[in-house]
Amino acid sequence: MPVFTPYRLLASVGRLPTLLFWSLFGRLHTTATALALTFLVTDWTGSYTLAGVVAASLTVGTGIAGPLRGRAADRSSVTRLLLLTGLCYGGGLFLLAALPGGLWPAAPVIAFFTGLAMPPVSQVSRAVWAKVEPAAARNATYAVEATLTELLFMVGPMLAALAVAFVSPPAAVVLCGLFAVTGALGFAAALARSELRPVQAQAGDEAPGASDGLSESASEPPSALSEAPRNGFVLRAAGVLPTITMAMMIVAALIAVDLVIIAWARERGTPELAGVLVAVWAVGSLVGGFIAGGLRGRPNLVLRMTLVTLGLSALIPVLPPMTPEPTPWLVGLILAAGGAAIAPAFAAANSRLGELAPAHQRAEVFGWLASASTAGSALAATSIGWVLDVGSLGAAAGASTLFGVLAVLVALQIPRRPAAQASTEAQDVVT
Structure with missing residues (x-):
């Protein structure tokens, strides 16, 4: 059927399906962490307001660091950045899970710094999809990613809720940390083996393509915009x-x-x-x-x-x-x-x-x-x-x-x- 043609093109691009899988797995924790933290903090304090403060602190840290992490990915080794941020972010969640309830006032601070270390899986993967050729495969990649992201918002909270119900709230937070570390490491490994790695800016470069109107990468189409x-x-x-x-x-x-x-x-x-x-x-x-x-x-x-x-x-x-x-x-x-x-x-x-x-x-x-x-x-x-x-x-x-x-x-x-x-x-x- 013609409707499946772009998906067949997507599957034919070297290592793209593997990259797509790990990019999604690397974001699974983001859909579950807020729920896990809510149960954790309410167990400590009995207050949903305080749970919201902790979740908001994580979100604020993530939002502030988003462009900075993206710039670092453009200017340095992407795989090294993913490894470092994945370990730091997972470590922050592990620390929150191990925090004694009596020390809950420290949770917003820990959550904020944990958010600063969010692995840039989302922005790196979307930068990679822009390099996919032909255009039909590229459009299919973005569509598949947007579609399967909906599944993450169903699966992530469900897994966190099961961990809370059958083990404990700290176990749910640890599970989110494991997802974050595993996803970042898996995506880094898949990216290292792929020819679709993002283009790296070189020291002293002017605007890409500014000298001759062409991108410096042979795979990048020329574009004034x-x-x-x-x-x-x-x-x-x-x-x-x-x-x-x-x-x-x-x-x-x-x-x-x-x-x-x-x-x-x-x-x-x-x-x-x-x-x-x-x-x-x-x-x-x-x-x-x-x-x-x-x-x-x-x-x-x-x-x-x-x-x-x-x-x-x-x-x-x-x-x-x-x-x-x-x-x-x-x-x-x-x-x-x-x-x-x-x-x-x-x-x-x-x-x-x-x-x-x-x-x-x-x-x-x-x-x-x-x-x-x-x-x-x-x-x-x-x-x-x-x-x-x-x-x-x-x-x-x-x-x-x-x-x-x-x-x-x-x-x-x-x-x-x-x-x-x-x-x-x-x-x-x-x-």
């Missing part, structure tokens, strides 16, 4: 800042819906329903990502962001006050349909950012993307929490849609492709 800015500040590269801003807005929109689902489930007195609905949403994203990965031609970023926003807006009329007593079946159906646009949208965004980022600074760019995603989560948590307190579920869904609209408006400002490729634009099939 992907040249590094003259002052070296990567966010000044054409299209990079709008793409990162768009990602922040769409992450805020999706986190907002998570909060709406949780609030509605709690109001109904059925908190377990939140997990079911989030799983339904993720399944919709899985299906959409699989289909999008098999489409031929160039992804239409604006269209995909618009479809996500339409899916978010469909929740407004089925929630209070417009629908005083919504049925879980109707809400679940809307989430499944709207979720089908999420993984394709993220795949298109990551692919576009990989094209626009300067070849020698891609890991740094994706580090900024990770920090922007963290900022989007924080923006949604504060703003939507206030809307839920003073307004309604429908108003919160409306705020989520507003974030989506902002993402679409920013997407309209993003270049469709590097200028050197514009001459072939008319030959692409828009998907």
Whole structure:
């Protein structure tokens, strides 16, 4: 079937499936750590607020260090960086697990420094995908990654919860540390054997390609838009800042819906329903990502962001006050349909950012993307929490849609492709 052609191309690229597996495994711990830490700290203190402080400290450390870790990956040995950060991050989680409950005030500090050492698996892998040729295999790689990331958000928390239930909260935190160390080491080993290693900036280099208009790597296509800015500040590269801003807005929109689902489930007195609905949403994203990965031609970023926003807006009329007593079946159906646009949208965004980022600074760019995603989560948590307190579920869904609209408006400002490729634009099939 034609839909499987890009996936066959992906499988044919040397060591790409192995790299993809380890890049995903290397991020498994990120979906489980917050849950494990919440159980750990609440066992110590009995307070969910303090548990949130510890989890937030880890997140803040991760967000601050994202661009720095990406820049280090661009300028030094990636494998050595992965080994060092993996061991330090895992060691920080092990230290938290071993911390006596009476010393819990030290936990936020330890969590913050642990976050600073987060292994840059995410940004390095996305920088690597930008080197995949042909373009159909590259687009399929981004789509598969975005799709399987949804599985991480189901599997990670489940494994942490099982460790808490059958062993203890400290065991769950240790498990997350083991995932982090194993994932970083496995990804480093796979990367060392791959020909898709990121391009390293050389000391004294000017902007990549600045001297002759060509990338220094034979595998990098020439691109006026992907040249590094003259002052070296990567966010000044054409299209990079709008793409990162768009990602922040769409992450805020999706986190907002998570909060709406949780609030509605709690109001109904059925908190377990939140997990079911989030799983339904993720399944919709899985299906959409699989289909999008098999489409031929160039992804239409604006269209995909618009479809996500339409899916978010469909929740407004089925929630209070417009629908005083919504049925879980109707809400679940809307989430499944709207979720089908999420993984394709993220795949298109990551692919576009990989094209626009300067070849020698891609890991740094994706580090900024990770920090922007963290900022989007924080923006949604504060703003939507206030809307839920003073307004309604429908108003919160409306705020989520507003974030989506902002993402679409920013997407309209993003270049469709590097200028050197514009001459072939008319030959692409828009998907």
